[in-house]
Amino acid sequence: MRSPAVCTVRILDPRNAFRAKRLEEPLSGLQSNSEKTVTVVGGGVAGMSAACALAEAGLRVQLVERRGYLGGRASSYRHPGVDEVIDNCQHVLFGCCTNLSGFYHRIGVAEKIQWTSEMTMIEPGGCRSLLGPSRLGPFELPAPLHALPKLLTASAFTLADKLALARAFSALLRPVPSDSAESLGSWLHRHKQTEGALNHFWRLVIASALNADIDAIALPYAAKVIRELFMNSAFAGSMGMSTVPLSELYAGAEEFLKRRGSEVLFNTNVEAAEWDEESAQWTINTRTGTLMSGLLVLALPFEATARLLPNMPPAAGAEALGAQLERHRHWPICSVHLWFDREITTLDHAVLLDRELHWMYNKSRLQPWRKGKGSYLELVVSASRSFAALERNDAIALAVSELAEFFPAVAAAKLEKAALIKEVRATFGVPPGIDAARPSAVSPWPNCFLAGDWTATGWPSTMESAARSGHLAAEAICNATGDPRSFLDADLKPTGLMRWMRAGNREQGSGNRGQGTGVREQGSGSRE
Numbered sequence: 001m002r003s004p005a006v007c008t009v010r011i012l013d014p015r016n017a018f019r020a021k022r023l024e025e026p027l028s029g030l031q032s033n034s035e036k037t038v039t040v041v042g043g044g045v046a047g048m049s050a051a052c053a054l055a056e057a058g059l060r061v062q063l064v065e066r067r068g069y070l071g072g073r074a075s076s077y078r079h080p081g082v083d084e085v086i087d088n089c090q091h092v093l094f095g096c097c098t099n100l101s102g103f104y105h106r107i108g109v110a111e112k113i114q115w116t117s118e119m120t121m122i123e124p125g126g127c128r129s130l131l132g133p134s135r136l137g138p139f140e141l142p143a144p145l146h147a148l149p150k151l152l153t154a155s156a157f158t159l160a161d162k163l164a165l166a167r168a169f170s171a172l173l174r175p176v177p178s179d180s181a182e183s184l185g186s187w188l189h190r191h192k193q194t195e196g197a198l199n200h201f202w203r204l205v206i207a208s209a210l211n212a213d214i215d216a217i218a219l220p221y222a223a224k225v226i227r228e229l230f231m232n233s234a235f236a237g238s239m240g241m242s243t244v245p246l247s248e249l250y251a252g253a254e255e256f257l258k259r260r261g262s263e264v265l266f267n268t269n270v271e272a273a274e275w276d277e278e279s280a281q282w283t284i285n286t287r288t289g290t291l292m293s294g295l296l297v298l299a300l301p302f303e304a305t306a307r308l309l310p311n312m313p314p315a316a317g318a319e320a321l322g323a324q325l326e327r328h329r330h331w332p333i334c335s336v337h338l339w340f341d342r343e344i345t346t347l348d349h350a351v352l353l354d355r356e357l358h359w360m361y362n363k364s365r366l367q368p369w370r371k372g373k374g375s376y377l378e379l380v381v382s383a384s385r386s387f388a389a390l391e392r393n394d395a396i397a398l399a400v401s402e403l404a405e406f407f408p409a410v411a412a413a414k415l416e417k418a419a420l421i422k423e424v425r426a427t428f429g430v431p432p433g434i435d436a437a438r439p440s441a442v443s444p445w446p447n448c449f450l451a452g453d454w455t456a457t458g459w460p461s462t463m464e465s466a467a468r469s470g471h472l473a474a475e476a477i478c479n480a481t482g483d484p485r486s487f488l489d490a491d492l493k494p495t496g497l498m499r500w501m502r503a504g505n506r507e508q509g510s511g512n513r514g515q516g517t518g519v520r521e522q523g524s525g526s527r528e
């Protein structure tokens with residue numbers, strides 16, 4: 001039995017073609033959460049975090065994924081060439097990734113993340129510098145001074161580099177307007193950064209965290225990353241890595257959903273969706289059949305959203321969304337996976353300076369069951385279109401010869417097998433002005449919401465951005481269906497002296513809360 005007159009039809013987003021004519025119109029036929037069905041399209045971090053939050057809120061969720069496993073761009077699979085389950089690329093998170101951590105806690109896998117606060121930089125020839133927080137006896141140095149002692153003693157930087165970095169960091173203590181049209185490259189030029197500071201810090205840190213050239217990065221995004229990773233607190237900058245393959249980590253999401261009566265449909269490619277105004281239902285056409293639900297979340301990368309757009313119902317605002325999608329560009333990340341017959345290094349990970357390779361991850365140490373079976377290293381090259389253009393054998397040969405410059409043990413070791421994974425569409429770029437092309441969770445269609453790392457989260461293309469977008473979409477649905485809930489995990493508070501430093505003109509990340517609701521309750525069509 002449905003309880004009468006408890007629910008309201010809410011105003012829809014003004015771009016919506018199916019716009020309600022009256023506001024706050026009483027509606028009989030309230031569905032309880034358990035009767036509300038939502039289809040989440042896309043089993044990446046965005047889709048999983050939305051699906052799990054909604055299932056927790058009591059909705060019945062079907063999570064639809066075109067591949068046979070969860071994780072999307074952050075996943076693992078059995079690579080046929082090496083007969084091993086490997087990640088498509090090492091994925092790291094940081095202490096400041098509160099929504100990703102929140103999602104991991106929700107699905108019960110948080111303890112599978114190994115955390116470290118130290119970063120070893122290695123020069124060709126093997127000279128090492130250690131970055132990370134320092135203590136004064138039993139006391140932690142207050143932020144942002146916590147990272148200073150190790151930076152000052154790092155041999156990877158000359159005195160001129162250190163002064164240049166100190167100049168830039170002090171400038172970043174002042175707020176950066178979030179609508180600044182300046183690129184990081186131009187800002188660094190204005191702040192007179194040396195070649196050493198550019199090559200050993202800015203290009204490496206930015207290449208990894210934002211995966212783009214410094215001239216193609218909007219200053220506010222760079223400022224956010226630098227403040228979070230190096231200034232706000234020691235914990236915010238600590239790095240986390242999964243101790244299990246990524247898809248094993250995300251199997252936790254599947255179990256979470258099943259325990260709550262929800263389901264995951266694998267190998268199900270969504271090709272089109274139709275909205276029926278009368279029944280307020282979505283019919284979702286997949287390659288293998290048809291699905292129905294009252295609510296829809298599109299948690300797809302920008303390219304897949306653009307492909308689906310022509311197969312969605314006409315709606316005011318759809319064209320504007322299409323124009324936003326066209327503004328996005330992707331950047332590549334490559335990873336070279338090498339198996340040696342012996343130990344190459346006792347380091348868990350390292351930043352590799354002055355070569356094509358950027359990061360080394362020692363998977364034999366990160367994944368405990370691999371111990372004693374030779375050495376499996378993963379080498380990551382960020383934002384390099386030239387490396388991505390190399391043939392497989394050339395890329396592997398280059399990686400092995402560069403690795404030997406950092407770790408002499410490579411020369412005597414036998415390379416047993418190798419794999420190269422090129423992710424040409426790894427991340428979207430964040431050039432100046434990109435925020436105008438990042439829509440909120442509210443879509444042009446009724447009862448349909450958007451998620452994905454590229455939507456308006458204030459974060460660059462990361463798992464944290466994806467998790468935020470999923471939580472924002474779940475909040476938008478719950479708010480709009482009359483069961484307001486908060487899923488967005490709060491940002492970490494800056495510590496030490498950073499408590500008194502403002503980050504920017506406007507806080508990003510929760511900016512798309514409350515922008516319309518876009519939800520039509522079932523049966524509301526007849527009330528217009």
Ligand SMILES: Cc1cc2nc3c(=O)[nH]c(=O)nc-3n(C[C@H](O)[C@H](O)[C@H](O)COP(=O)(O)OP(=O)(O)OC[C@H]3O[C@@H](n4cnc5c(N)ncnc54)[C@H](O)[C@@H]3O)c2cc1C
Nearest residue numbers: 042044045046066072073089091092270426453462463466
């Ligand atoms: C090589 C590489 C390295 C990276 N390193 C890091 C890192 O270290 N740290 C970090 O935070 N981030 C990293 N990222 C970025 C991070 O992986 C992404 O930002 C994040 O995973 C995006 O999640 P998403 O859910 O928004 O999109 P996706 O992961 O792309 O998920 C979308 C899902 O939708 C599915 N799909 C697409 N079309 C359809 C359809 N029509 N029907 C049904 N399903 C469909 C896809 O198969 C996919 O599973 C990296 C990315 C890559 C590729």
